[in-house]
Amino acid sequence: MTGFPSDPLTTASGAAVGAARRRDAARARLESLVCLLEDEGPAIQAVAASNLRAARRAAAPALRRASRAASAAGRVRARALLADLERAPVVRRIAGYLTRDCVDLERGLFLLARLSAPDFDPRPSQRQLDELAREVAQRARARTDPLQRAIALVEVLGVEHGFQGAPEEFHRADRVHLDRVLATRRGIPLTLCAVYAAVAARAGLRVGLLPLPGHVLLRLFGDSTSLIVDPYHRGEVRSEGDLKRQLQARGHGFQPVWFRDADARTLLRRQVANLARSAELYGRRGEFAALRSILTALEPRRATSATAS
Helix, strand or coil, rough: CCCCCHHHHHHEEEEEEHHHHHHHHHHHHHHHHHHCCCCCCCCHHHHHHHHHHHHHHHHHHHHHCCCCCCCCCHHHHHHHHHHHHHHHHHHHHHHHHCCCCCCCHHHHHHHHCCCCCCCCHHHHHHHHHHHHHHHHHHHHHHCCHHHHHHHHHHHHHHCHHHHHHHHHHCHHHHCCHHHHHHHCCECHHHHHHHHHHHHHHHHCCEEEECCCCCCCCEEEEEECCCCEEEHHHHHHEEHHHHHHHHHCCCCCCCCHHCCCCHHHHHHHHHHHHHHHHHHHHCCCCHHHHHHHHHHHHHHCCCCCCCCCC
């Protein structure tokens, strides 16, 4: 017995209805999970949060609505989860970039800025670096000695623009992220050295970053001579002998690698550790977990000289 042929319009309509029902069911499930964030039981909260994270972007609309809900506890938990979801693709991108064969310090630092601001635009900061480099290049052009040309970096950035450290706020994220240090002119040693290096590259000057324990320094190069300066202290000159004695006095001993130019990956991993320390101290638990996951991804490439700041 031969059946009647199916009507294509009816079949398509049925499929559409079925798809709509599945979408409605999925939305209802996500709404229910979001409601469970208000539960006082930590175990229930944890299960709800785990399922919402697994849903990724699909959970974002329900979490945004919950972030404006009446329940204070629900709002806080929804906003934290929403931040985690927005941060997740940034974390994957950063980890992927840092495991490449060739990485760039400036680009990596701007990628890290997206952990706290996923829509961060680096172009205003890049224009600021361009302007600083023009000032340095103009001053350097008037000099013939290569080392004196490099010293123009210290004169412009450290003396005239006042880039320096902020000991009382050392671990604040504002002192770590490159864009914020450019805005405030206050930062940790690594980020200040990165500002000098980015400006130097644009101005055609050669520098190197020295990864000493707890305090990155900058080496300015001439033709056959060099000079170690400390951007954290507005470019003060440091002798290698004094630095070695200070290291030994603090119980660090001496490793030759500390006085060699660090590669970008080592410095970026060190900066991730700086940001993780900041997130831990200031209670930004979601950001801390994200940064720890990046450090775990980089573990096979861990550098023995990578210490914070």
